[in-house]
Amino acid sequence: MAKMTKLQETVLEELGAIAEGRSESAQDQMVGRFLKCEDWQRASQVVQRGLSAEERNRQPAFLSPPPGWLPPLT
DSSP, X not given: OOOOOHHHHHHHXXXXXXXXXXXXXXXXXXXXXXXXXXXXXXXXXXXXXXXXXXHHHOSOOOOOOOTTOOOOOO
């Protein structure tokens, strides 16, 4: 295995931090993308409303299975 230079090590460390969400620049980029994307904003609103409605009802919300779905065997 070839010896890595200091620059290569630094780049790999930063890539690892970005992949794990530990990099401040990666977090800023994610927030920036969220603020620019109306679809992501609408999706988060749908999820938030669903969670709020479920909390208000205090009853679990069951979804109907898709057509042709077979129940699990027990």
